[in-house]
Amino acid sequence: MSNPVVLITGALTGIGRAAAVAFAKKGAKVVVAGRRDEAGKALVKELRSFGSEAEFINADVRKEDDVRALVDKTVARFGRLDVAVNNAGTEGRPSPITEQTAESYAATFDTNVLGVVLSMKHEVRAMQAQGSGTIINVSSTYGHEGAAGASIYAGAKHAVEGITKSVALELAKSGIRVNAVAPGPTDTGMLTRFTRTPENKAALVTTVPMGRLGLPEELANAIVFVASEEASFITGHVLNVDGGKTH
Ligand SMILES: NC(=O)c1ccc[n+]([C@@H]2O[C@H](COP(=O)([O-])OP(=O)(O)OC[C@H]3O[C@@H](n4cnc5c(N)ncnc54)[C@H](OP(=O)(O)O)[C@@H]3O)[C@@H](O)[C@H]2O)c1
Structure with missing residues (x-):
């Protein structure tokens, strides 16, 4: 499909924003969802400068009414939904289990797990009506590895991967593919908040075999690939984009 309709949650910053730019540059019609109207309008202006028909819709992924309306407005505006990138996420409040x-728990799971569940529920409803579509959930290397001091975040991302694989099986014969992209440490606001100090960030970099952080644009390129027809036989997969961190 040359001009797919793409919906991205948590699209105003970081990896989601980079994915919106990447899809727009490829001619997609892009719906960017987030919680801040001014930033949303500014991003839409930028995406339209690339020739994309772009729209912003305010949506908090923890609220089913918001998510239902997000999908319904997307279909009302563009007639279909081809690609959904469930990227909205929070680092929550990383600290030891005793704290x-x-x-x-809810501050992490409501966005990272319930948000993905509600998003997929309504995206699949739209995709089943048209008999096609592809969903990419943004997980983490902590979706399949432990994370000392961030057990709740890691547990939430493990849930995302289990739900991704299960829904992929449910939909395998339906024309709808469901996959996850799992970033390693990537240079965004979340990583800066997550690591708290430059020393902690530098220590995290030493765990990456390539010896550097990922760029949001590198994650975006992987998301665009998994969404594309070049990935037409890939479903239920978790693609690590992590400089070799998972091995
Ligand atoms: N950066 C990394 O190293 C890394 C590694 C592994 C996985 N990830 C995952 O990558 C994804 C993107 O994160 P990022 O690194 O790009 O960080 P980011 O810049 O903080 O992006 C997260 C986005 O999600 C939005 N968001 C949070 N809660 C939301 C909610 N309830 N409803 C709607 N939007 C919400 C945020 O919007 P607000 O500005 O309104 O809060 C923000 O725009 C997340 O799922 C994250 O867990 C990141």
Whole structure:
């Protein structure tokens, strides 16, 4: 498909933003979703400068009414939904297990897991009606590895990968592919918040065999590939984009 309709959650910063730019430059019609209207409007202006028909829709992925309306407005505007990138995520409140509370658990799981579940529920509804589509959930290398001091985040991303593989099986014969892209340490605001200090960030870099952070654009390139027809026999897969960190 030459001009797919692409929906990206958490699209106003970091990896989601880079994916929006990458899809727009390839001629996609891009719906960027996020929680801040001014930043959303500014991003749409930039995407339109690349010739993309772009729209911003305000949506908090923890709220089913927002997510339902996001998908319905996308289909109303563009007539279909070809690619959904469920990227919205939070680092939550990383700290040892003894310091976790029901609130800190919910602060992570509500966005990273419930947000993905609600997004897929409504995206699949639209894709089943048209008999095609592809979904990419943004996981993490911590979706299949432990993370000392970030157990709740790692648990949430493990859930994302299990849900991704299961929904891929449910939909395998339907024309809808479901995959995950798992970033390693990537140079975004989240990584800066997650590591807290330059020393912690430098220490994390030493765990990456390539010896550097990933760029949001490198994650975007992987997302665009998994969404493309070149990846037509790939479903239920978790693609590490991590400089060799997972081995
Ligand atoms: N950077 C890394 O090293 C790394 C590594 C592994 C995985 N990841 C994953 O990559 C994805 C993108 O993260 P990033 O690194 O690009 O960080 P980021 O710049 O902080 O992006 C996260 C985006 O998600 C949005 N968001 C958070 N909660 C939301 C909610 N409830 N509803 C809607 N949007 C929400 C944020 O919007 P607001 O500005 O409104 O909060 C922000 O735009 C996340 O799923 C993250 O877990 C990142």
